[in-house]
Amino acid sequence: MTHLGLTTIVVQDYDEAIAFYRDALGFELLEDTRLDDGKRWVVVAPPGARETAVLLARAVTGEQEARVGDQTGGRVGWFLNTDAFDRDYARMRAAGVVFEESPRQEPYGTVAVFRDLYGNRWDLLQLRRPGGPAR
Structure with missing residues (x-):
């Protein structure tokens, strides 16, 4: 069996990125290992x-720095699935997460677009259960 293990998000600073993903999004810090050259x-x-986690990689070149906050050309690049949309939406807003819109219903579920601390666009998404309502 195979699965997607990590996806990378290029960040400006490790510690501020950890704080955002941990404190605002509620993620767990799984690993923080020091490498050579300050990486x-x-x-x-x-x-x-x-299965899937996020590798926070600090930009080290001008090309990488230019991609921070716009890694997908303005499209939503990540989808944070939840089983309790209202709970997580309220918690994230209280933690300072900036949502671009109010929650909306789509054929696939309940969704609202938010931005991470650098401007990358994410969906907070509660998928519709087959044969049932989104929430």
Whole structure:
């Protein structure tokens, strides 16, 4: 069996990125290992995530720095699934997460777009259960 293990988000600063993903999004810090040349191997994931996590990689070149906050050309690049949309939406807003819109219903579920601390766009998403309402 195979699965997607990590996805990378290029950040400006390790510690501010850890604080945002941990404190505002509620992620767990899974690993923070120091490497050579001031680099770190920093992995975060939503609580209970079993397969996929996020590698926070500090930009070290001008090309990488230019991508911080716009890694997907303005499109939503990450989808944070929840089983309790209202709870997580309220918690994230209280923690200072900036949502671009109010929650909306789509055929696939309840969704609202938010930005991370650098401006990357994410969906907070509660998928519709087959045969049932989104929430």
